[in-house]
Amino acid sequence: DVKVTQSSRYLVKRTGEKVFLECVQDMDHENMFWYRQDPGLGLRLIYFSYDVKMKEKGDIPEGYSVSREKKERFSLILESASTNQTSMYLCASSPRTGGYSNQPQHFGDGTRLSIL
Amino acid sequence: GQNIDQPTEMTATEGAIVQINCTYQTSGFNGLFWYQQHAGEAPTFLSYNVLDGLEEKGRFSSFLSRSKGYSYLLLKELQMKDSASYLCAVRDRTNAGKSTFGDGTTLTVKP
Numbered sequence: 001d002v003k004v005t006q007s008s009r010y011l012v013k014r015t016g017e018k019v020f021l022e023c024v025q026d027m028d029h030e031n032m033f034w035y036r037q038d039p040g041l042g043l044r045l046i047y048f049s050y051d052v053k054m055k056e057k058g059d060i061p062e063g064y065s066v067s068r069e070k071k072e073r074f075s076l077i078l079e080s081a082s083t084n085q086t087s088m089y090l091c092a093s094s095p096r097t098g099g100y101s102n103q104p105q106h107f108g109d110g111t112r113l114s115i116l
Numbered sequence: 117g118q119n120i121d122q123p124t125e126m127t128a129t130e131g132a133i134v135q136i137n138c139t140y141q142t143s144g145f146n147g148l149f150w151y152q153q154h155a156g157e158a159p160t161f162l163s164y165n166v167l168d169g170l171e172e173k174g175r176f177s178s179f180l181s182r183s184k185g186y187s188y189l190l191l192k193e194l195q196m197k198d199s200a201s202y203l204c205a206v207r208d209r210t211n212a213g214k215s216t217f218g219d220g221t222t223l224t225v226k227p
Contacts, residue, residue, distance in 0.1 A: 004158075031212045042219035043159075043203065050212035058214075090158065094213055104149050104161035105205075105215060 023091030138204035
């Protein structure tokens, strides 16, 4: 069965801290994604990666960075956490999408991050 | 880029049929997905359309018109457990298959 695992369900950090959110998938997928989800704003893409060591900015990359050293792992880093980064963070993965691939993104359970 | 619109909220009665609409403007199209998300949980895949027409999967069906930039999700024989948020997502043509999500439609099923 498809599995995307996020390291924490709930996390509380302080303003200014460096925060690491980890995501691991066991499906050998090329593509991995980080989103944040806020009420009324839907799912917004922060960063994505289509291969090891490759990364692309999404729609809201400011204040974040990512790391993809191994195919199965995609880390989101908050360089200096701020209160406006309090949110639900969702990781997803999908296979490479050539042609009319019907393969969806598979999501982890999410990390609810609070920055105090 | 992509722009996706769907209603914010809908209410329906158990046993009824409900249609959730999604309109989109896109600079590149490689399929439209519908996901279901229960409160506090991850989105899960429901359906996929890339060609015009209707795709049926049990109680759920999804329709696509590429020329109109329009899709709908049809839920039949509604059950209480169908109360959830339904997300419309359009995938682009890059290798990464980046998708843009709508804000979601919160469906409440009442007895």
